[in-house]
Amino acid sequence: MQLTKVFISGFKSISNDVPQLICFHENLTTFIGSNGTGKSTVMEALCKLFSVDQSLRTISHNDFYHNDEESETDKTLIIEAWFHFPEPCEGQLSIPPLIEHLTFDDEAGELIFRVRLEATLSYELNPLGDIEENVWILNCCDKDPDESDMTKCSSAVRNSIQLNYVPANRDPLIQLKYSSKAVLGRLLxxxxxxxxxxxxxxxxxxxxxxxxxxxxxxxxxxxxxxxxxxxxxxxxxxxxxxxxxxxxxxxxxxxxxQLQFNPNELGNRVSVDRLSDGQKSLVYFSLIKAMFDIDRKTRKLLSEGKECNFNHEKIRLPIFSMICLEEPENHLSPHYLGRIISLVKEYGSYDFCQVIISSHSASILSRIEPEQIRHFRLDNESKCTIVCELSLPDDKDEHSKFVKEAVKAYPEIYFSKLVIFGEGDSEEIILQELIEMYSKNIDANCISVVPLGGRHVNYFWRLLNSLKIPYITLLDLDIDRNGGGFGRMKYAVEQIITHGSSDSIYVNNSIIKIIPPWDSPNNPLSFSINYNVGKADEASRVLLSELEECNVFYSSPLDIDYSMINAFPDIYCSKDNAYSEQGPNLVPLGKEKTLIDAVLKSGNTGIRYNFGDGYLKKFLWYRYRFLSNKSKPASHLRMLSLIKDQYSEGEIIKKLPPELTRLLDKVVKIAEEIIE
Structure with missing residues (x-):
């Protein structure tokens, strides 16, 4: 038995107008998103149906979606869970006892079990509001079932599905009491x-x-x-x-x-209330794990007809159980998180168990498969919760592994208000420094600079489009390099069209055949396209400018490394005496082509574009700083430090490459439009 999806409407931050259908992974599902986006809302919705703590099941006035314009109007909420029954292991029942009133899902081609909680808040007879709630089993797959398809859910069935909610603030003393809703009390x-x-x-x-x-x-x-x-x-x-x-x-x-631990530094016993916050969290996890281990062992002994240490009627073994674990990273150092994830993965691997986690921890997310993630955000217009899965390449796609590993490597993407994609480490170092100069604190504005490489950036456009996270891309123009210039621009146009990442009327299918080949003598920086040819309102648009309107920028003429050399030749083309630099060896007369080939790489067209005054000297230093065995990030960090020593922030901004100035202006504009 597995929870496959939950439908929620009118509950807390999920509105009736924009209800949410959340699909669950078979073993482990992870909720991510910024604070206040509704992750706890979904966990609390499941608690209303199946929590082992009866106090968490009660519907209150605050559980209904609240709109200031409709403060005292009648309200309704729906929380509905769908379960299915995968192929059982040998010797196990396919459908657990107590489960009746199943229905066949035509779309999935399998039997399902639907449980729905409906509640209404009415002010008709009581100015304070009356709440009425019912829990039904639905005998159909219709979105709006008839009364004839609804059967009252008995307490026995409802209690046989158990959800254990582990809150962000974990006090193990609560679970050590001798009460039926405490872990230790239930076992005792x-x-x-x-x-x-x-x-x-x-x-x-x-x-x-x-x-x-x-x-x-x-x-x-x-x-x-x-x-x-x-x-x-x-x-x-x-x-x-x-x-x-x-x-x-x-x-x-x-x-x-009393649960005690020994020895302490004096060799004595220590009670739980003397432990640190982190140790208390670990005790809490250990109690939950111990309970499920005993449940599993007891279940096995009973199925084999053997004696066990617990009364099977009193221990109330569930037919299905879930753990909702909220922010497991609280109070714990990162190296403990791997153990916690291993623990919950082991628990979720059993047929009658499932785990749901909410987290802000990059350390945890790097251990979670992207398919197990559900992203939460607040809609800018309705201010209600929106939940979606990640849009990833198909497993059969050759790029699938790269993208999934990159997403795991940069989990901060999920929590960003704005993402800037760059070709590599140079962009990450430089853009972070420049954004700070523009008085846009990266952390305060939730801006992430992610070096992913232009070759796969289209997949991340699709991912962020699905998550509704705005993004800017900085690519290398690579003029005169093999496939560069118009080749790079054409690639961007094709991907923008394919993934629908822009509403531009000028970047469309009609211009693809007009874009010259990469080795065309035309200048990519000034190349324009005439629209409405022959008409009075004929429009001529520079292609590079239109791409920037689509938030795709290019470091020109080559890459950001050469752009910074062009902007600050006095710094980048001088020896760093503090670092004991020797500088590059001069190129003998007549050997310039060797230098040009080293910078433009194999298959280049030779120098056709104006790379700036004294370009051979710049090429020489480019090769020295960025094509030798030196670290690009380390070189840029040292050069940026020298730039800040020599120039004021205002002077630096004036001297920046024009494309970076335009990009930073766009960053400021988008950041100001973002609603927390």
Whole structure:
């Protein structure tokens, strides 16, 4: 049995007008998104249906989607869970007991079990609002079922599906109480005591109480209290006051059980309340894991007809169980998170178990497969929660592995308000520095600069389009390099059209055949296309400018490394004496082609474009700094430090390559439009 999807409408941050259908991975599903986007809302919705804590099932006024314009109008909410039944292992039942009223899903071609909670908030007879709720089993696949297709869900069926909610603030002491909703209490209450052992415990407890009667000091205290009590209280009942240990029966004895750890630095025992916050979180996880291990072992023994240590009626083994784990990274150092993820993955691997996690941790997300992620955001217009899966290449696609690994490598993408894609590490270093100069704090504005390489950037456009996260792309123009110039521009146009990442009327299918080949003598920077040829309102548009309107920018004429050399030749083309640089060897006369081939690489057209005054000197330093064994990021960090020492921020901004200035202006514009 597995939870496949949940439909939510009108619950907390999920509106009735934009209900959400969340599909779940078979073992583990991870909710990600910025704070306040509704991750906890979905977990709480599942709690309303199946939580083991009855207090979390109650529907309150605050559970209904609230719109300021409709503060006291009648409201409705729906929370619906769909389960299916995968092929069972040998010797197991396909459909668990208690599950009835199944229906056939024509779309999926399988039997499903639908449970729906419906609640209404009415102000008709009560100005404070009356809440009515019902839980139904649906016997059809229709979105709006008839009453004839709805059957009341019994408590037995509802309680047989158990959800354990592990909140972000974890206090293990709550789970160590002797109560039916605490982990330890549930297990202790279910112990199958043998008559002799239970009797022995109670006899030992009574013997302990007899000691209080024989101790002179305790007897004197008890007599004094009793005498004072009888002088002020003359009732017929409760007339005797005694000092006793509260352990007259097995339940009272078990209430005194305490989880302890030893040894501490002094060799003593330590109770849970003395542990650190991180250690308390680990204790909480250990308790949950212990409960499910015992559940699984008991289930196995019962299925084999063997004796076990727990009463099967009292332990209430579920037919299906879930853990909702909220922000497991809280209070824990990163190296513990791998253990927690391994723990929940093991739990989710069993046929009757499933795990849901919400997280902001890059360390956790790097251990989660992209297919298991559900992204949460707030819609800019309606301000309600939107949930979607990641749009990824098909597993059969040769690029699938690259994209999935890159997404795992840069999980900050998911939490960004704006993403800037660059070709490599140089863009990451330079753009982060320049954005800070533009007074746009990267962290405060949730801006991510991600070096992914232009060859695969189209897949990330599709991914971010699906997540509705704005993005800007900075690619290399590579003029006079093999496939560069118009070749790079044509590639971008094709991908923009394919992935629908722009509403531009000028970047469309009609211009693809007009774009010259990569080795055309035309200048890519000034190449324009005439629209409406022969008409009075004929429009001529520079292709590079139209691509920038689509948020695709190019470092020209080659890449960002050469652009920075062009902008700051006095820094990049000089020895860094503090670093004991020797500088490049001069090129002998007549050997310039060797240098040009080294910079423009194999298959180049030779120098046709104006690479700036003194380009041979710049090529020489380009090769020295960026094509030798030196680290590009380290070189840029040192050069940027020298630039900041020599120029003010205002002077640096004025000297920047024009394409970077335009890109930064676009960053500022988008950042100001983003709503938190």
């Amino acid at each position: 209450k279910a112990i199958e005591w043998s008559g002799d052992y239970k009797k022995l415990l109670e006899e030992q407890a009574n013997a302990l109480n007899l000691l209080t009667d024989t101790n002179p000091a305790l007897s004197e205290i008890a007599d004094a209290i009793n005498k004072s009590w009888r002088s002020v209280y003359k009732g017929r009942y409760l007339s005797q006051a005694q000092l006793k240990f509260p352990i007259s029966n097995i339940d009272e004895i078990l209430k005194l059980l």
